[in-house]
Amino acid sequence: MEYTNLEKVNLKLSKLAIGTMSMPDDFNEAQNMIDFAFEKGINLLDTADLYEKGKIEALMGKALKGRRDDFLIASKVGNVWNSDGVSWHWDPSPKQIRKGLEMSLKRLKTDRIDIYQLHGGTLEDPWDDIFSTFEDLKSEGKIRAYGVSSIRPNVVRIVSKNSNASTIMSQYSPLDRRPEESIFQMATEAGIKILARGVYAKGFLINKIPKPYLTYTEAEVESTQKLINSFEYSGEAMLIGFSLAQLAIGSLVIGASSLAQLKSTCKGFQESKKIPAGLISDLQSKLPVNFYDSHR
Numbered sequence: 358m359e360y361t362n363l364e365k366v367n368l369k370l371s372k373l374a375i376g377t378m379s380m381p382d383d384f385n386e387a388q389n390m391i392d393f394a395f396e397k398g399i400n401l402l403d404t405a406d407l408y409e410k411g412k413i414e415a416l417m418g419k420a421l422k423g424r425r426d427d428f429l430i431a432s433k434v435g436n437v438w439n440s441d442g443v444s445w446h447w448d449p450s451p452k453q454i455r456k457g458l459e460m461s462l463k464r465l466k467t468d469r470i471d472i473y474q475l476h477g478g479t480l481e482d483p484w485d486d487i488f489s490t491f492e493d494l495k496s497e498g499k500i501r502a503y504g505v506s507s508i509r510p511n512v513v514r515i516v517s518k519n520s521n522a523s524t525i526m527s528q529y530s531p532l533d534r535r536p537e538e539s540i541f542q543m544a545t546e547a548g549i550k551i552l553a554r555g556v557y558a559k560g561f562l563i564n565k566i567p568k569p570y571l572t573y574t575e576a577e578v579e580s581t582q583k584l585i586n587s588f589e590y591s592g593e594a595m596l597i598g599f600s601l602a603q604l605a606i607g608s609l610v611i612g613a614s615s616l617a618q619l620k621s622t623c624k625g626f627q628e629s630k631k632i633p634a635g636l637i638s639d640l641q642s643k644l645p646v647n648f649y650d651s652h653r
């Protein structure tokens with residue numbers, strides 16, 4: 358495994374992280390995934406209070422019993438379930454951040470979250486209060502670093518300019534190159550590392566039956582999937598190599614719903630190290646570039 362240092366807080370993150378949004382319900386399978394990840398040097402798990410209404414955090418808490426210090430936990434706050442049980446609303450207030458944190462700590466059976474992320478953000482949010490709440494929580498030892506999960510350049514601009522955040526979670530893959538325009542640069546200049554999600558475009562770039570993705574049609578997704586799989590390296594390796602070629606990216610948060618998927622990803626990570634830089638440039642040059650048309 359290779360690691361990135363979050364300089365502001367001196368935390369060493371593995372370049373490959375497990376995204377837990379699609380973790381299996383089956384506890385034994387989840388436990389086997391955690392064990393396998395540890396063997397391979399993965400030390401970062403990304404979760405959120407939103408996922409399965411807290412059930413994924415609880416699953417992580419159970420799976421990490423007795424080995425909490427083997428992993429860094431990144432979780433998220435700001436989305437609150439409504440009483441209908443099917444929808445949620447946005448609440449980034451300091452009160453909700455503190456309340457959400459206490460609930461996450463209980464479910465995760467821990468006394469700290471290593472990277473606490475605001476799970477979204479808009480220009481209208483009370484940013485000064487949000488940042489000072491995260492700073493206070495750091496001083497209290499309840500979180501070690503904080504960040505924001507946002508694909509909006511205008512939100513990333515606020516975070517980069519006005520906070521001491523360590524991470525931004527953003528989406529990046531051959532089908533979503535929008536962060537190349539300004540997000541990567543803003544983060545780098547502010548000493549912030551990108552946690553990249555959507556690296557496989559939910560599996561559409563590996564072997565899933567193509568469906569429309571962002572502004573791309575089914576046929577365009579299919580031809581990108583074929584392109585990724587046309588090289589002598591596996592699709593996983595090409596996608597990992599493509600993303601890690603961006604120096605702004607600190608860690609790839611890749612989702613897996615089974616141990617088999619996690620194994621393929623870890624194999625792809627090792628294989629990606631052998632891909633010549635020229636081949637990634639070749640892939641980049643064959644792909645379309647897309648741009649944000651709102652929230653710029």
Ligand SMILES: NC(=O)c1ccc[n+]([C@@H]2O[C@H](COP(=O)([O-])OP(=O)(O)OC[C@H]3O[C@@H](n4cnc5c(N)ncnc54)[C@H](OP(=O)(O)O)[C@@H]3O)[C@@H](O)[C@H]2O)c1
Nearest residue numbers: 376377378379506554555556557558559560612614618621
């Ligand atoms: N706003 C946010 O903050 C936000 C939003 C989304 C995600 N996230 C985080 O980012 C993580 C990853 O996001 P994501 O799941 O959207 O994107 P992703 O990593 O691009 O896709 C992961 C999905 O790809 C499929 N997959 C994984 N390995 C595979 C393999 N070897 N072969 C074929 N298919 C494979 C699986 O789908 P199946 O399970 O269908 O097989 C898996 O759930 C999440 O778990 C979560 O931690 C954060």
